Amino acid sequence: MSVFVHKHSRVIIQGFTGQHATFHAEEAMKNGTTVVGGVTPGKGGQEHLGLPVFDTVSQAVSETGADVAGIFVPPPFAADAIMEALEAGVGVAVVIADGIPVQDMVKVKRYAKDRNAVIIGPNTPGIITPDACKVGIMPSHIYTPGRIGVVSRSGTLNYEAVQQMSELGMGQSTSVGIGGDPVNGTDFVTVLRAFEEDAETDAVIMIGEIGGQQEVEAARWARDNMKKPVVGFIAGVSAPPGRRMGHAGAIISGQADTANAKMDMMEELGVHVVRNPALIGETAHRVFS
Amino acid sequence: MNIHEYQAKELLRSYGVPVPDGRVAHNVDNAATAAEELGGERWVVKAQIHAGGRGKGGGVKVASSIDEVRQYTNQMIGAQLVTPQTGAEGRLVQRVLVEQASNIEKEYYLGMVIDRASQRITVIASASGGMNIEEVAKETPERVIREAVDPAVGLMGFQCRKIAAKIGLRGKQIGEASKLMLALYRAFRDKDALLVEINPLAETGDGALIAVDAKISFDGNALYRHQDITELRDFDEEDSKEVEATGHGLNYIALDGNVGCIVNGAGLAMATMDAISFHKGKPANFLDVGGGASPEKVGNAFRIVLQDPNVKIILVNIFAGINRCDWIAEGLVQAMRDLEINVPIVVRLAGTNVELGAPILEQSGFPFIMADNLDDAATRVMTTLEASS
Numbered sequence: 208m209s210v211f212v213h214k215h216s217r218v219i220i221q222g223f224t225g226q227h228a229t230f231h232a233e234e235a236m237k238n239g240t241t242v243v244g245g246v247t248p249g250k251g252g253q254e255h256l257g258l259p260v261f262d263t264v265s266q267a268v269s270e271t272g273a274d275v276a277g278i279f280v281p282p283p284f285a286a287d288a289i290m291e292a293l294e295a296g297v298g299v300a301v302v303i304a305d306g307i308p309v310q311d312m313v314k315v316k317r318y319a320k321d322r323n324a325v326i327i328g329p330n331t332p333g334i335i336t337p338d339a340c341k342v343g344i345m346p347s348h349i350y351t352p353g354r355i356g357v358v359s360r361s362g363t364l365n366y367e368a369v370q371q372m373s374e375l376g377m378g379q380s381t382s383v384g385i386g387g388d389p390v391n392g393t394d395f396v397t398v399l400r401a402f403e404e405d406a407e408t409d410a411v412i413m414i415g416e417i418g419g420q421q422e423v424e425a426a427r428w429a430r431d432n433m434k435k436p437v438v439g440f441i442a443g444v445s446a447p448p449g450r451r452m453g454h455a456g457a458i459i460s461g462q463a464d465t466a467n468a469k470m471d472m473m474e475e476l477g478v479h480v481v482r483n484p485a486l487i488g489e490t491a492h493r494v495f496s
Numbered sequence: 497m498n499i500h501e502y503q504a505k506e507l508l509r510s511y512g513v514p515v516p517d518g519r520v521a522h523n524v525d526n527a528a529t530a531a532e533e534l535g536g537e538r539w540v541v542k543a544q545i546h547a548g549g550r551g552k553g554g555g556v557k558v559a560s561s562i563d564e565v566r567q568y569t570n571q572m573i574g575a576q577l578v579t580p581q582t583g584a585e586g587r588l589v590q591r592v593l594v595e596q597a598s599n600i601e602k603e604y605y606l607g608m609v610i611d612r613a614s615q616r617i618t619v620i621a622s623a624s625g626g627m628n629i630e631e632v633a634k635e636t637p638e639r640v641i642r643e644a645v646d647p648a649v650g651l652m653g654f655q656c657r658k659i660a661a662k663i664g665l666r667g668k669q670i671g672e673a674s675k676l677m678l679a680l681y682r683a684f685r686d687k688d689a690l691l692v693e694i695n696p697l698a699e700t701g702d703g704a705l706i707a708v709d710a711k712i713s714f715d716g717n718a719l720y721r722h723q724d725i726t727e728l729r730d731f732d733e734e735d736s737k738e739v740e741a742t743g744h745g746l747n748y749i750a751l752d753g754n755v756g757c758i759v760n761g762a763g764l765a766m767a768t769m770d771a772i773s774f775h776k777g778k779p780a781n782f783l784d785v786g787g788g789a790s791p792e793k794v795g796n797a798f799r800i801v802l803q804d805p806n807v808k809i810i811l812v813n814i815f816a817g818i819n820r821c822d823w824i825a826e827g828l829v830q831a832m833r834d835l836e837i838n839v840p841i842v843v844r845l846a847g848t849n850v851e852l853g854a855p856i857l858e859q860s861g862f863p864f865i866m867a868d869n870l871d872d873a874a875t876r877v878m879t880t881l882e883a884s885s
Contacts, residue, residue, distance in 0.1 A: 282717060308688055308718035309610050310647075316615050317647045332817065344787075346817045346848050361763015366815045367870060370846055374869075387762060390615045416763055419612040442766040445751075445773040446782070449581070453747045453762025453784045455717065456612070461630050466770070483774045484767035485871030 209381045210356065210401040210408070211299050211325055212275055214339035219273040219297075220245040221264065221280055221288050224255050228279035231344050232256060235277075238347040239338045243271040264288075264295040275299045277333070277342040285329060286311035289392075293322045301342040302328035302392065309455070312390040319392070326392025330454065331384035332362035343384065353378015355491065356402035358395060359414035360387050360454065364442055364484070368414055371488025377495070380408040387454030389418065395425035403433045410436045410495045412487065413478070417443030417466050418458045426476035438491045439478040441466040497714045499728045500544045502593040504710040507687070512679040513694075514706045518595035520544070527569035528562050530594040538597035541568040545587040546733040548711065549579035555589070558597055565594060590732065598706055603696035604663055605629050606677070608684045610691075614644040617684060619651065619677065623663045625696035651681040665705075672705055687725055688718030737800050744796040746785055753778025755877055756801040756810040756839070758794070760785050760819055768813045771874040777881070780807045787818045794827030798835055808884070811877050812843045813870065821845045821853030829860045840865060840880050844873040 212218075218235070222228045223245020233256060236242050244259040244267050251262030261267040264276065276292040278285065278300060285304040292300040307329045319326060327334050333343015337350040345362065349369050355377050359365040362384055369382060383398050385391055395413060402408045415422035422441060429437050444466040446452050448459040459465050463472075474480045481490040499507075505515040519530035531539045543555035550556050555577045557568040569592050576586035603625030611618035621641045624632045633640045641662045645651045656674035665673050676697075684692050693711040700706060719726045731739055741748030747762065751769075755777050759765035762784045769779040781804065785797050801807060814824045828843065844867040845853045857864045865880060867873035 283720060306717045308721075309690060309715050310617070310685065310688055310718065313610065313616055314647050344818055349847065359763070361761060361766075363759075363761025363765075363815045363817065364763030364767050366761075366817055366847060367764055367767065370815070371869075389612050390610065414763070416766060421612070440767075442763050442770060445769040445779055446766055447749075447751065450749050452749065452766055452782055457762060457766070462634075483771060483871070485771050485774075485869065485874065 209336040209339065210398070210405050211327065211381065211383065212334055212336050212340040212342060214239070214336070216275045216340045217241055217243045217271060217273045218275045218277055218340065218342055219243060219264070219267045219271060221276055221278045221292065223247050223260055224250055225279060229256065231279070234347060235341045238341045240340045240342070243273050264291045264297070268295045268297060273297060275342060276301065278302045278304070280304060282306035282308070286315050289315050289326060290318050293319055293324050297324060299325045299327065300392070301331070301333050302326060303331065303333060303344060305330040307388065309388070309390050312388065316390060325397070327383060328386040328392055330388045331386035332365065334381065334383050336381045337379055349373060350382060351378040354380055354407060354409040355495065356380050356405070356408040356411040357382040358398040358402070358411065359384055360416050360456070361414065361442065364414055367484065368412055368487045372491060375488050375492045377488070377492060380405060387456050389456035394421050396421070396428045399425055399429055399433060399437070403435055408435065410438070410491070412491050413437055413439045414487070415439070415441045415469065416454065416457050417441065417446050417452065418456045418460070418464055420463060422469050423472045423476070426473040426478045429478065430476045436494055437478045438481060438487070438494055439470070439473050440481045440484055440487055441469045441473070442484065497716050497719065497725070497729055498546045498733070499712055499714070500546065500730065501542065501710055502544055503728050504712040505707065507712065508680070508683060508707060508710055511683040513676055513683070514704070515710065516595040516598055516706060516708065518593050520591055521569060521594055522591050523573065524566050524569045527592060527594050528566050531559070531562050531565040534594065534596050536596045539565050540595045540597050541565055541572065542593045542595065543572045543577050543589040544591045544593055545577055545582070545589055546730070547579050547581040547587055549581050550577065553577050553579040555579065587733070598698050598708055599701045600698040600708065601701055602699040604699070605632070605695050606680070606697045607691070607693040607695070608680060608689070611642070611644060616644040616647060617681070618645065619643045619655070619659055621659045621663050629695065645681070650685070651678060653678070669703060669705065676705060687722055688715045689713065690715050737803055741783070741800050745793060746783060746797055746800065748800055749782040750804065751779050751781050752806070753780045754806045754808040756780045756804065756807040758783050758785060758797045758801060758810060758812045760787070760789055760814050760816070764813065764815055768811065768870070771870050772811065772877060775874045775878045777874065777878050780804055789819050789824060789827070791823060791827030791830050794824060795831045795834060798831040798837065802835065802837065807839060809839050809877055809881055810841045811873055812841060813873055814845050816845070816847035816849065819847070820849045821847060822849045822856060825853040825856035828857060828864070829862065832860070832862045840884065842867055842873055842876045842880065844868070844870065
């Protein structure tokens with residue numbers, strides 16, 4: 208079934224008529240995604256890409272039966288847009304925006320607490336189940352259907368790993384970008400659990416980076432709960448402490464936050480750790496076959 | 497974004513957090529006048545730089561006379577202050593904060609952060625103040641109190657009383673500390689802070705509590721809604737190349753190696769540095785050109801990387817998603833024409849339109865060293881460096 212999004216997913220795009228949203232909605236449709244409409248407040252009733260535009264997410268959901276929202280709204284308005292999607296009852300909200308104030312995300316997380324939805328992102332390339340459903344901005348041509356789950360904080364490093372996999376003939380069940388922010392919608396554990404329960408996933412590649420402990424938590428969870436093998440990498444071995452390396456969440460705030468400390472812990476907990484980012488694909492191929 | 501201690505204290509004072517009476521001085525005469533105006537018999541002279549650990553570097557001195565205030569100010573202003581956080585070259589001191597010295601009986605720690613585990617604003621407090629809180633947490637974790645704030649209701653009084661009691665405050669101090677914590681929380685919330693640290697929070701002879709030091713970091717992504725905070729930014733405290741890069745929409749961080757890096761995406765930029773390190777090389781910088789890198793952006797990236805005289809070779813690693821390799825290639829060729837580039841350039845292109853990008857570089861006549869993948873790129877960087885040394 209893949210995880211979170213699949214060939215039966217019905218996707219709406221928030222911020223639909225914007226330039227980026229338009230481009231990526233078209234790309235998604237070319238990759239087999241069922242986009243059923245979009246939301247741009249004030250443009251309800253119009254048509255865009257041959258699909259209906261709505262003023263609110265709840266209208267869009269009740270008219271189209273959408274269950275996934277791709278949110279292409281600028282950072283200052285993103286928190287509001289995520290809450291609107293959750294309130295309208297979508298099951299998966301994918302938030303592309305890079306630069307949402309952290310305290311906005313703290314509120315979003317609280318709002319999401321009693322609502323049964325998955326928030327992917329923010330600051331993510333999105334999520335893709337190749338040739339079935341893509342919600343995001345990743346180049347779909349590098350992904351091929353297969354049985355390996357991929358989960359990462361970084362976008363381009365996700366592409367890098369996927370390319371290395373493709374060269375060795377390994378495809379993806381689903382690739383999830385959980386995003387580079389310190390407070391994000393979905394953590395590694397949630398994605399690992401979904402992959403473990405997914406009949407179409409045999410193994411997982413987990414790509415983290417400096418900052419926080421969620422990769423270590425995920426490795427601990429995997430040791431106690433997973434039968435499927437996990438290959439892991441943490442970016443930032445050469446990063447200096449105290450500096451934000453591009454991503455808001457990529458900062459070494461203490462000893463345990465460093466790439467080496469995290470990789471050592473992950474290894475101890477049974478993850479197949481790759482120390483050289485150029486060998487993620489090769490290591491996965493060796494471990495998984 | 498970080499601000500100076502004196503700015504942090506002004507902000508906290510406006511929220512009702514008790515801080516010592518003080519004045520900022522830019523020269524010795526100002527400092528002496530400040531001390532006279534403040535009155536009293538003892539003053540603290542504190543160098544104002546963004547780095548912590550100032551006391552260890554001689555940036556915090558207690559003066560018992562106006563002459564001593566002059567003497568310490570004279571030593572600090574214009575000097576490069578070296579602390580455990582500045583690196584060996586230190587940081588130029590341009591101003592000092594002169595304060596009335598507090599009569600400190602006991603020191604506590606009080607901080608607020610956005611805790612990544614609970615994903616909430618979290619109060620951190622300890623009876624072990626005046627020390628590095630990370631070390632306290634490591635050595636004596638039971639002495640570090642954590643209390644997460646439910647964003648639906650904000651920090652509550654009962655939580656403050658609980659924290660106060662746990663760090664050993666008694667009697668009317670409990671109410672006083674609660675008021676202080678609520679004021680701190682309001683400042684944190686209103687101004688989109690990422691971190692507020694009062695270390696130490698001092699208990700004076702009469703049992704009163706006062707913030708003797710203060711540090712605040714703000715969320716750069718929220719500055720669009722805080723003009724007042726944005727104005728507090730001190731560009732002198734930042735690397736000029738990094739400031740210039742930000743102006744061009746690039747994310748640059750200077751490091752101390754000799755391999756310049758130009759990459760798209762933060763994660764891949766880190767991984768590129770890691771791949772170089774894995775091959776025993778040393779990256780000179782982190783640089784993320786971001787999504788939608790135009791030829792102009794690529795040119796600016798080269799300009800900034802080449803300002804670093806240590807750079808002996810440049811690795812360009814682009815995995816085009818929303819970027820296009822042909823566009824990046826045009827930017828590279830343009831940069832070669834416009835700039836005087838005397839170091840070898842290794843290029844690895846992948847992703848969208850790579851079949852169009854590579855021929856542009858090959859047909860340009862410039863000696864780009866083409867790499868097939870990340871490992872090949874790092875290897876070629878090292879062999880080229882060895883061959884030229």
